Amino acid sequence: MAAPVPTEAFVPGHITGLFTVNRDEDPLRTGSRGAGVTLVDGATVEVGPAGSSGIRIDGNRMEIEAVRSVLESLDVAAEIDIETELPLGTGFGLSGAMALGTALAANEAFELGHSENDLIRIAHRAEVEAGTGLGDVIAQARGGLPLRLEPGAPPHGQLDGIPARKRVEYLSLGELSTPTILKERREVITAAGTETLAFLREHPTADRFMAASRQFADAVELLTPELETIIETVEEAGGQASMAMLGKTVFAFGRDLSDAGYDPEVSATHPSGARLLE
Amino acid sequence: MAAPVPTEAFVPGHITGLFTVNRDEDPLRTGSRGAGVTLVDGATVEVGPAGSSGIRIDGNRMEIEAVRSVLESLDVAAEIDIETELPLGTGFGLSGAMALGTALAANEAFELGHSENDLIRIAHRAEVEAGTGLGDVIAQARGGLPLRLEPGAPPHGQLDGIPARKRVEYLSLGELSTPTILKERREVITAAGTETLAFLREHPTADRFMAASRQFADAVELLTPELETIIETVEEAGGQASMAMLGKTVFAFGRDLSDAGYDPEVSATHPSGARLLE
Numbered sequence: 001m002a003a004p005v006p007t008e009a010f011v012p013g014h015i016t017g018l019f020t021v022n023r024d025e026d027p028l029r030t031g032s033r034g035a036g037v038t039l040v041d042g043a044t045v046e047v048g049p050a051g052s053s054g055i056r057i058d059g060n061r062m063e064i065e066a067v068r069s070v071l072e073s074l075d076v077a078a079e080i081d082i083e084t085e086l087p088l089g090t091g092f093g094l095s096g097a098m099a100l101g102t103a104l105a106a107n108e109a110f111e112l113g114h115s116e117n118d119l120i121r122i123a124h125r126a127e128v129e130a131g132t133g134l135g136d137v138i139a140q141a142r143g144g145l146p147l148r149l150e151p152g153a154p155p156h157g158q159l160d161g162i163p164a165r166k167r168v169e170y171l172s173l174g175e176l177s178t179p180t181i182l183k184e185r186r187e188v189i190t191a192a193g194t195e196t197l198a199f200l201r202e203h204p205t206a207d208r209f210m211a212a213s214r215q216f217a218d219a220v221e222l223l224t225p226e227l228e229t230i231i232e233t234v235e236e237a238g239g240q241a242s243m244a245m246l247g248k249t250v251f252a253f254g255r256d257l258s259d260a261g262y263d264p265e266v267s268a269t270h271p272s273g274a275r276l277l278e
Numbered sequence: 279m280a281a282p283v284p285t286e287a288f289v290p291g292h293i294t295g296l297f298t299v300n301r302d303e304d305p306l307r308t309g310s311r312g313a314g315v316t317l318v319d320g321a322t323v324e325v326g327p328a329g330s331s332g333i334r335i336d337g338n339r340m341e342i343e344a345v346r347s348v349l350e351s352l353d354v355a356a357e358i359d360i361e362t363e364l365p366l367g368t369g370f371g372l373s374g375a376m377a378l379g380t381a382l383a384a385n386e387a388f389e390l391g392h393s394e395n396d397l398i399r400i401a402h403r404a405e406v407e408a409g410t411g412l413g414d415v416i417a418q419a420r421g422g423l424p425l426r427l428e429p430g431a432p433p434h435g436q437l438d439g440i441p442a443r444k445r446v447e448y449l450s451l452g453e454l455s456t457p458t459i460l461k462e463r464r465e466v467i468t469a470a471g472t473e474t475l476a477f478l479r480e481h482p483t484a485d486r487f488m489a490a491s492r493q494f495a496d497a498v499e500l501l502t503p504e505l506e507t508i509i510e511t512v513e514e515a516g517g518q519a520s521m522a523m524l525g526k527t528v529f530a531f532g533r534d535l536s537d538a539g540y541d542p543e544v545s546a547t548h549p550s551g552a553r554l555l556e
Binding site: 078106108111113114115116119143144147154155158160161162163164165201203204205208258271272273275276277278 | 317382385386389391392393394415421422425432433436438439440441442443478481482483486549550551553554555556
């Protein structure tokens, strides 16, 4: 196989506000309903030539199971260089972004001739099998503020979106252990996700998304005292905030964290989805 | 109703390379299978306050039935100001772009609380009922190089995409009468569209899209001698080109028209789809 031309893809980060857990024997039917926010910050994935596959994040060697699995599915060996401004493991869907970015860039670099849906399916399956995500990949492929109406990859998964553009503020305090939480609280999560998604779909706006996310965070009892204090401080200042599922991260629209006296990171909703870079 | 804040949306132009005609009693199930290219050039639609609805394109009063119909569906009266770099009536899906842009911007300006799919449905129905388009709106909502696998608006219509970024060149020579052609050649068009879409889906790349579009143009016998001469000149120079369905427009990727000695307009594929502007 000829050495490919280095090729880059960008995939937005994805903050999940509320979700359900939907498992199936078929990983392409496994996934999640729910709602989230994609960000102009995300993962830039460069696929370059290599005799064997290796992964670097911001210059450091790492093992990311979902990325490794995408390369195996595509049957290529490549050096994967990933850059991201977002903190790992704190609820920004970065493993999904890295898996989808690898699929898009490798398809182009090695001229594999897969369709967009093929690549979404490959990345979604890799995430589900690695146990690192259920709904990030399909949300990141769409961009904006995705509503996941039916779980899974195309053609099973069905999406809608909230038509809005927003400044996003966030504060990240650290990691949460995703797999443990998903196992222990699956039924509570799915009940709360179903209810708050229905509430959001009655009036799919950015404000209602934040209110539904806040209700979800309360119902699933994942708020640490530290996160709860920040959210309540924002509310006392007249704003809205909620928790990124799943990470010790508080997010808000507009200036709601700044106006409550915090010094947050600033981002914005991504207007579209994952894409090859020129 | 309070006067809304002026709000803008951008919707990419859409060149259809090949298509089928799929009519149904339900306009949301009426549509088209096929493939096309969305462009960084398109329609910017501003919705401003007005006592009664009026439409201007590049400053000139116009009547666009699909736009009028979207405003009626949303039950709002507004002044619609549209700007576009693309020529009207020559195969760039501008009526679809104007209808979808009006839906997105009016939903935001009047805080109507519709979802993205709601707005796509409203614009698609308006286009179908006006007889000005079958597949542009859903393609323009997705962006990139959309493949329309199943006809109609969500949740009926199903899309995929060709994962590519391309420079696009085009030459526009004038209008074709769309409604007459769709009536007279419906069966030939649908047979050719079905066959060339299957050929394209075997290997969904930009090159194959151009080859499939060229086959489609031949099969439906819509090439005027003038268009045929341009396409053949491009092919003699080692390139590929085809005809925008439906307009007297030749399009090509990269520099294939320039390299054949023409002086084309230059655009590029749109990386995403319709969006609100900030």
